[in-house]
Amino acid sequence: MAENQKPRVGVFICHCGTNIAGSLSIEEVMDYARTLPGVVVADQYQYMCSTPGQNKIIDAIKEHDLNGIVVAACSPRLHEPTFRTATSEGGLNKFRFEMANIRDQNSWVHMHDWDGATEKAKDQVRIAVAKARLLEDLQPKSVAVEHAAMVVGAGVGGMQAALDLANAGIKTYLVEKLPTIGGRMSQLDKTFPTLDCSQCILTPKMVDAGRHPLIELKTYTEVENVEGYIGNFEITLRKMARGTYDGPEMIAAGREGSGCNGCGDCAEVCPVIKPNPFEMGMAPRKAIYIYHPQVMPLQYTIDFESCVKCGLCKEICGPEKNAINLDMVDQLEKVKVGCVILATGYDLIPIEDKTEWGYKKYENVITGLEFERLICASGPTGGHMIRPSDGATPMKVGFVLCAGSRDNTGGVAKPYCSRFCCMYSLKHAHQLMEKIPGCQPYIFYMDIRSFGKMYEEFYYRIQNEGCKFIRGRVASVQEDPVTKNVYVMTEDTLLGRPVTIECDLVVLAAAIQPKPDAERIRQMFGISKSQDGWYLEAHPKLNPCGTTTAGIFLAGVCQGPKDIPDTVAQAEGAASAASIPIHQGEVQLEPYFAQCVEDLCAGCGMCVPQCPYKALALIEKDGKKVMEVTEAKCKGCGTCGGFCPGGAIRMQHFTSPQICAQIDAFLLGGRGGEE
Amino acid sequence: MAVEKNYGNSELENKLRDRYYYTSDSSKDFSDEVRKISGTISHMCYQCGTCTGSCPSAPRSSYRIRVFMRRAVLGLEDEALMDPDLWLCTTCYSCTDRCPRDIAPTDVIMAMRNLAFRKDIGPRNFLKTVQLIYSSGHGVPNNDVNRAAREKLGLPRDPPTTHSYPEFMPGIRKIIDHYGLKEQADKLLSEE
Known part of the structure; x- marks a missing residue:
């Protein structure tokens, strides 16, 4: 409240259709509001957020010369921006608005207690009015936005987001932990429901991402540290020691030679053999390796954990290329970006922990991802589908759906639907029937969730091709130790009979979970997660690509299970959302900054280490030590304000007088809260 | 194949049989034969239950057409053909009208009845009907009560069917004999 200005508050109560008006008395609350000190007008409307509702606010400001607005309606997360706009259109500073959440925090929870809800709404309005009487004009602060972006994770989602950003003219760093971009999709043989070859449709994108002048690939690189805020993120990257240099790296390192050209001579002479994780461990690689022939960038990587440093690779590489450095160490690098898109992807759950299905116990029980590699022409068997125990061609194959999904037992099990297993199992069944004449696939399912475009049609097609569907969750899988055949036990719930089917091979459609380092990345970027561990979007319906931290966006499975079309769509959405502040060039920050009242500040500096955002510093001013706030870094959390022993830190919009007035209004019914 | 057990007690064996x-x-x-005879895509059933829900017989009996469709998909011959339902x-x-997969479950049932009859399975009332049609051309032949009623209504005692034109009976018998x-009906009924 500006000095010498009498509070003139307007209270507006929203019915929200029957959401609020169906559970409490709007009239009674409105009449009560009129009795509160400082309130000059109270009104109500069916939908305050509608144009006529907002016009009521705008007109009342002019008519009654208001200087504080209270809307009792839904959550500020939903409509605070709407009513702030109305407040400013009425000619007031938009921070002279306070919201009382009488819907989410009242009518929805006290739906069957009319009198109680009405009384509570009166309390809420009284508290909001107490604050509104003391509101002040505030000015948002603008900060410049760095014309660059970072995408973390270079699967199909990350690549798409990076390509979109780069094509929109934004310098983009595409950070990938593995030595190649491509992600999970590059491991898949075919995609449903079109049966496109996965690599064939992915590699053009990989090449585009690799060659784009505005995309800087940062493969074999991890995010080490994140500082800053929207528009000005300072991100430290750890470029892990790869053991080789490509051409530009040679120049940067001041080395003689042309650098790694991907010829592969080094891998041929390398004596160390390790399982290749790209092939789910079913094929070997050397200690100096590439994942597969289509890697981007085509540059060999040394696995220093298994390298014996014999030097054979360095010898064969020769002085002309001179690409190998066996003593390479990790390097840290700082980049500055305006926005970040996280696209960190997923892993399968350790399905062996669900012991009833026998994964890793019985040789002929494999996961869907292993199936992908076994049926893939570029996979370890050259696309000849075999079963692991004896290399025989499987003629009866069981697919166990919901293997760990839709399961509330805890442990490795997940309560959610993993969303693509139904469809890829249908695709697997098709591939078997296509490649192996006479092969009979059995799909054990609870529901077939074929929800996407042309998915149900695909399901129809696979059933028509002869796949058998048994409705029943698989209770156990047991092996015949002699034949190594596996028996699948369930109930055919449609027949009402228990079922045991002898299969040559069982494929588990294992549930998926966030990557092991998703938690570390989440904490660095300061975003939230939902209870199932996936990154939390700002709003599940209306802001599915954003997060509650400004400038951080989400793409793909890291936000929740989704298939390739949904991942790419979300990636394009995230890229579009991330490009907005970058193209605007500046963002407005909510002015909820801490402020130092320099007359009171003793310069003790005790607040400085308290700040979680490193926004505070001690400076010399007029011969006196005082604290200074870097407003762009301050998030208004109030840690310093609550801590300051001298009461010298003032939190804008949440000042001590404002908060005390609210507490008084609640505890004393407003009687003690008079100015 | 179901595991055989020997308890030496047929009642107990039936109770404890491997299901x-x-x-x-x-x-x-x-499965293939049913599909061929019925002329419908019996293998495409996804067990939604619309058929049983539409069936006027289902609420008054233990007949569940969905179960027969499942048996058609899985090829459970004995279970389907031995079931009196x-x-x-x-x-x-009704089921055929409403099936969302455009299958004709009725025709699947008809196909199964065909196959059952080939295996000497057929209920008594159906077999008697065959005999009646063979002898009179009617599944439900005219009788004296009916004749009296017809007379009262001013109709001829017999309708203008094989009852009035018995010279057409040899033609009907020829079809049935073919x-x-x-x-088959005589044989099965004589075995009772």
Whole structure:
């Protein structure tokens, strides 16, 4: 409240259709509001957020010369921006608005207690009015936005987001932990429901991402540290020691030679053999390796954990290329970006922990991802589908759906639907029937969730091709130790009979979970997660690509299970959302900054280490030590304000007088809260 | 194949019999035959239950057409053909009208009845009907009560069917004989 200005508050109560008006008395609350000190007008409307509702606010400001607005309606997360706009259109500073959440925090929870809800709404309005009487004009602060972006994770989602950003003219760093971009999709043989070859449709994108002048690939690189805020993120990257240099790296390192050209001579002479994780461990690689022939960038990587440093690779590489450095160490690098898109992807759950299905116990029980590699022409068997125990061609194959999904037992099990297993199992069944004449696939399912475009049609097609569907969750899988055949036990719930089917091979459609380092990345970027561990979007319906931290966006499975079309769509959405502040060039920050009242500040500096955002510093001013706030870094959390022993830190919009007035209004019914 | 046990007590054996479904219980030939005879895509059933929900017989009996569709998909020949419920379909075609996969479940039932009859399975009332048609041309022949009623209404005592024109009976018998229907019915009823 500006000095010498009498509070003139307007209270507006929203019915929200029957959401609020169906559970409490709007009239009674409105009449009560009129009795509160400082309130000059109270009104109500069916939908305050509608144009006529907002016009009521705008007109009342002019008519009654208001200087504080209270809307009792839904959550500020939903409509605070709407009513702030109305407040400013009425000619007031938009921070002279306070919201009382009488819907989410009242009518929805006290739906069957009319009198109680009405009384509570009166309390809420009284508290909001107490604050509104003391509101002040505030000015948002603008900060410049760095014309660059970072995408973390270079699967199909990350690549798409990076390509979109780069094509929109934004310098983009595409950070990938593995030595190649491509992600999970590059491991898949075919995609449903079109049966496109996965690599064939992915590699053009990989090449585009690799060659784009505005995309800087940062493969074999991890995010080490994140500082800053929207528009000005300072991100430290750890470029892990790869053991080789490509051409530009040679120049940067001041080395003689042309650098790694991907010829592969080094891998041929390398004596160390390790399982290749790209092939789910079913094929070997050397200690100096590439994942597969289509890697981007085509540059060999040394696995220093298994390298014996014999030097054979360095010898064969020769002085002309001179690409190998066996003593390479990790390097840290700082980049500055305006926005970040996280696209960190997923892993399968350790399905062996669900012991009833026998994964890793019985040789002929494999996961869907292993199936992908076994049926893939570029996979370890050259696309000849075999079963692991004896290399025989499987003629009866069981697919166990919901293997760990839709399961509330805890442990490795997940309560959610993993969303693509139904469809890829249908695709697997098709591939078997296509490649192996006479092969009979059995799909054990609870529901077939074929929800996407042309998915149900695909399901129809696979059933028509002869796949058998048994409705029943698989209770156990047991092996015949002699034949190594596996028996699948369930109930055919449609027949009402228990079922045991002898299969040559069982494929588990294992549930998926966030990557092991998703938690570390989440904490660095300061975003939230939902209870199932996936990154939390700002709003599940209306802001599915954003997060509650400004400038951080989400793409793909890291936000929740989704298939390739949904991942790419979300990636394009995230890229579009991330490009907005970058193209605007500046963002407005909510002015909820801490402020130092320099007359009171003793310069003790005790607040400085308290700040979680490193926004505070001690400076010399007029011969006196005082604290200074870097407003762009301050998030208004109030840690310093609550801590300051001298009461010298003032939190804008949440000042001590404002908060005390609210507490008084609640505890004393407003009687003690008079100015 | 179901595991045989020997308790030396047939009642107990029946009670404790192995009810597991094994793939060896399935006959692909049966599935294919049903599909061929019915002329409908019986293998495409996804077990939604619209058929049973539409069925006027289902609420008054243990007849569940969905279960027969499942048996058609899995090729459970014995289970389908030995089930007396097979003969409770009134062939009203409500299920066929409503099937979302555009299957004709009624025709699947008809196909199964065909196959059952080939295996000497047929209920008594159906067989008697065959005999009646063979002898009179009517499944429900005219009788004296009916004749009196017709007279009262001013109608001829017999309708203008084979009852009035018995000279057409040899033609009807020829059709029935062509399929060996009468012979089969006589044989089965004599075995009772």
